[in-house]
Amino acid sequence: MNKEWPIWEVFIRSKNGLEHRHCGSLHAADAEMAIQNARDVYTRRQEGVSVWVVESKNITASNPTKNGEMFEPAADKVYRHPTFYVLPDEIKHM
Amino acid sequence: MENKTLSLDDQFQERIDRGENIEAKDWMPEKYRKTHIRQISQHGHSEIIGMLPEGNWISRAPSLRRKVALLAKVQDEAGHGLYLYSAAETLGISRDELMEQLNSGKAKYSSIFNYPTVSWADMGAVGWLVDGAAIINQVMLTKTSYGPYARAMVRICKEESFHQRQGYEIMLSLCNGAGVQKAMAQDALNRWWWPSIMMFGPRDEESPNTEQSMKWKIKKKTNDELRQQFVDQTVPQAEILGLSIPDKDLKWNEERGHYDFGIIDWEEFWNVVKGNGLMNEKRLKDRNAAWDEGQWVRNAALAYSEKQVERKAKKIA
Numbered sequence: 001m002n003k004e005w006p007i008w009e010v011f012i013r014s015k016n017g018l019e020h021r022h023c024g025s026l027h028a029a030d031a032e033m034a035i036q037n038a039r040d041v042y043t044r045r046q047e048g049v050s051v052w053v054v055e056s057k058n059i060t061a062s063n064p065t066k067n068g069e070m071f072e073p074a075a076d077k078v079y080r081h082p083t084f085y086v087l088p089d090e091i092k093h094m
Numbered sequence: 095m096e097n098k099t100l101s102l103d104d105q106f107q108e109r110i111d112r113g114e115n116i117e118a119k120d121w122m123p124e125k126y127r128k129t130h131i132r133q134i135s136q137h138g139h140s141e142i143i144g145m146l147p148e149g150n151w152i153s154r155a156p157s158l159r160r161k162v163a164l165l166a167k168v169q170d171e172a173g174h175g176l177y178l179y180s181a182a183e184t185l186g187i188s189r190d191e192l193m194e195q196l197n198s199g200k201a202k203y204s205s206i207f208n209y210p211t212v213s214w215a216d217m218g219a220v221g222w223l224v225d226g227a228a229i230i231n232q233v234m235l236t237k238t239s240y241g242p243y244a245r246a247m248v249r250i251c252k253e254e255s256f257h258q259r260q261g262y263e264i265m266l267s268l269c270n271g272a273g274v275q276k277a278m279a280q281d282a283l284n285r286w287w288w289p290s291i292m293m294f295g296p297r298d299e300e301s302p303n304t305e306q307s308m309k310w311k312i313k314k315k316t317n318d319e320l321r322q323q324f325v326d327q328t329v330p331q332a333e334i335l336g337l338s339i340p341d342k343d344l345k346w347n348e349e350r351g352h353y354d355f356g357i358i359d360w361e362e363f364w365n366v367v368k369g370n371g372l373m374n375e376k377r378l379k380d381r382n383a384a385w386d387e388g389q390w391v392r393n394a395a396l397a398y399s400e401k402q403v404e405r406k407a408k409k410i411a
């Protein structure tokens with residue numbers, strides 16, 4: 001029986017001090033091979049110093065059709081931003 | 095019912111018009127999905143098949159410098175194929191289905207790869223012209239509306255410019271060499287010029303999908319606009335090489351601010367698209383052989399990983 005290799009999502013840290021970022025996906029038989037393949041596919045020009053892989057099926061994603069109830073509540077909470085607070089111009093370093 | 099579908103389509107179009115990107119899990123019209131699966135997979139297949147005419151020359155590159163460059167380029171093309179297949183897979187087609195469509199001949203890939211690479215100068219001409227034409231198309235596609243496709247294009251474009259430069263450098267060396275070497279370069283240009291400008295596809299009036307593609311911002315420029323851009327940028331490059339482009343109607347049009355060029359042999363174009371090019375059969379045969387001969391490796395790797403999982407489970411128990 002010929003079975004397809006599972007899909008893995010690849011995250012790369014481009015240099016220390018920066019976060020890992022999703023950069024794409026690939027197929028691999030297991031985690032170790034996924035790391036090797038990620039190296040060959042996504043870091044051929046020193047694009048990374050660290051690689052994370054996770055099998056795609058293990059990712060739970062929010063549902064874009066529910067974006068309203070998910071993200072809109074933050075829209076009217078302007079008091080979470082510094083510009084909401086009115087201070088005199090003489091105040092420095094704040 | 096009818097109304098609801100219509101309004102979803104309209105909402106979708108509004109998002110596109112606002113310049114929003116569409117992401118994998120977003121609602122999209124079935125036709126948008128299908129068009130993208132077809133276009134992205136054809137693009138991916140072109141990268142994969144595109145390795146064959148150049149892979150053909152790796153072992154015969156004239157120097158180590160040329161050899162590592164060509165090897166790196168062909169490896170990049172494999173990567174491009176993978177980025178694109180990954181993007182297509184976000185739309186719900188599996189890698190195995192993609193491979194089946196390519197290997198069975200059901201899927202199309204760029205016809206340019208159905209021309210033979212008969213001399214070393216062809217490695218120069220392919221990098222310069224074929225990658226050059228691909229770059230023009232791909233730069234446009236970095237702004238395409240489907241997010242995963244656009245991101246794949248950004249990555250690809252970063253890698254492509256070395257492809258074209260290494261090709262042009264090969265041409266430059268040949269043109270600065272002995273007479274026979276320059277003649278090789280001219281011969282390669284003669285054979286690759288027309289197929290290269292055909293790469294942008296049929297004329298706008300004969301490209302029925304263009305309108306929808308523009309509306310959905312899959313494409314931002316028409317085939318003829320892209321082709322003109324390619325001709326305009328390539329003619330001066332040929333002049334620097336001291337080569338002449340095999341088109342007697344090619345001349346600068348002061349009024350238009352563009353080069354005019356001769357009539358493309360569309361009969362040849364469609365003939366190659368339909369599978370009657372010199373190399374169509376060979377390319378598919380090689381592709382199928384690579385796939386079939388790799389099957390045991392894919393099976394073995396999977397069996398090995400399954401065994402590792404079992405062993406781990408036993409150890410824990």
Ligand SMILES: [Fe+2]
Pocket residue numbers: 141170171174250254
């Ligand atoms: Fe490429």
Ligand SMILES: [Fe+2]
Pocket residue numbers: 171225254257
């Ligand atoms: Fe390329």
